[in-house]
Amino acid sequence: MGFVFIKYIYPSMVFMNKVLIALFFCCIFQVGGIFAQTNYSIRCSFDKKVLLKHLQSLSSDAFEGRRTGTKGATKARKYIINQFHNLKVEPLGKSFEQPFSFIKKKKVFDAVNVLGLIEGSVFPEKYIVISAHYDHEGVKYSKVYNGADDNASGVGALFAFAEYFKNNPPKHSVILAAFDAEELGLQGSKYYVNHSIISSQDIIVNINMDMISRSNKKELYVVGTSENKKLKSLFTNSKYSSDIELIRGHDGYDGLDDWTYTSDHASFHKKGIPFLYFGVEDHKDYHEPTDDYENIHPLFYVEAVKTIISVFEKMDCSVGFKNRP
Numbered sequence: 467m468g469f470v471f472i473k474y475i476y477p478s479m480v481f482m483n484k485v486l487i488a489l490f491f492c493c494i495f496q497v498g499g500i501f502a503q504t505n506y507s508i509r510c511s512f513d514k515k516v517l518l519k520h521l522q523s524l525s526s527d528a529f530e531g532r533r534t535g536t537k538g539a540t541k542a543r544k545y546i547i548n549q550f551h552n553l554k555v556e557p558l559g560k561s562f563e564q565p566f567s568f569i570k571k572k573k574v575f576d577a578v579n580v581l582g583l584i585e586g587s588v589f590p591e592k593y594i595v596i597s598a599h600y601d602h603e604g605v606k607y608s609k610v611y612n613g614a615d616d617n618a619s620g621v622g623a624l625f626a627f628a629e630y631f632k633n634n635p636p637k638h639s640v641i642l643a644a645f646d647a648e649e650l651g652l653q654g655s656k657y658y659v660n661h662s663i664i665s666s667q668d669i670i671v672n673i674n675m676d677m678i679s680r681s682n683k684k685e686l687y688v689v690g691t692s693e694n695k696k697l698k699s700l701f702t703n704s705k706y707s708s709d710i711e712l713i714r715g716h717d718g719y720d721g722l723d724d725w726t727y728t729s730d731h732a733s734f735h736k737k738g739i740p741f742l743y744f745g746v747e748d749h750k751d752y753h754e755p756t757d758d759y760e761n762i763h764p765l766f767y768v769e770a771v772k773t774i775i776s777v778f779e780k781m782d783c784s785v786g787f788k789n790r791p
């Protein structure tokens with residue numbers, strides 16, 4: 467019986483040790499601050515210049531506004547896959563590409579999601595999906611809609627996450643999802659949640675980023691916490707940035723526009739998967755051909771990406787998140 471005891475207790479002890487070691491090394495945050503507020507800003511993480519360069523490239527005219535099914539979208543996809551390769555991100559399926567088609571206004575569109583995987587070091591069987599759509603409005607009346615903020619900014623952040631994970635491997639497995647056809651009705655995320663390569667039961671949360679690179683008021687919103695105590699707790703008495711304001715809201719309870727269904731997180735929400743959506747208020751260049759690199763706010767963007775990675779880090783380190791929050 468003694469042997470049986472050891473045999474059965476041992477794996478769980480190894481597991482607990484792994485968890486404790488992981489949590490110990492998790493504490494890379496600068497702890498301190500006033501009014502009992504803990505500062506969760508990450509110290510070092512990714513190359514800011516490289517982040518801005520990605521946004522600039524993806525929103526250049528060469529990508530022709532990245533409209534679903536166009537040459538520009540194919541070019542963007544190749545760019546994303548190339549970066550995933552360079553950053554040692556593995557494909558989620560047999561390849562990075564998840565093709566699908568859909569009909570909109572009697573027209574058939576061929577679209578492709580790009581899905582990468584970083585295996586978790588402690589809870590590999592539980593997944594956090596970090597997403598950003600890479601498509602935009604394309605070319606209309608000979609004007610290129612470059613979509614710098616919407617949403618080259620979110621795609622750049624996916625690369626920053628991948629770069630960050632090289633030195634800070636996540637505890638949970640992470641799927642980096644660059645969705646196609648968001649602008650045509652959240653098609654990429656809709657297809658993904660209905661044809662998931664892993665069971666959607668194993669996705670504990672979706673972190674979606676769409677328009678995160680500019681704000682005159684230096685305000686970044688996080689949506690998705692109002693009905694979820696555990697997600698809400700990530701933000702109580704926690705400060706993630708002293709340079710930008712991270713505001714919980716826009717989820718239907720504060721008199722502001724409800725953003726629950728405005729981007730790809732909606733597809734996860736409809737499946738009962740908790741989500742955090744990060745984004746800024748609409749601006750004068752929203753869905754205009756002037757949504758260009760020149761009009762983003764580089765310092766805000768870098769700080770926004772740092773902030774989102776810091777929130778991820780806190781979530782990933784919390785044992786309570788190994789099951790759905």
Ligand SMILES: [Zn+2]
Pocket residue numbers: 599616617648676677729
């Ligand atoms: Zn968008």
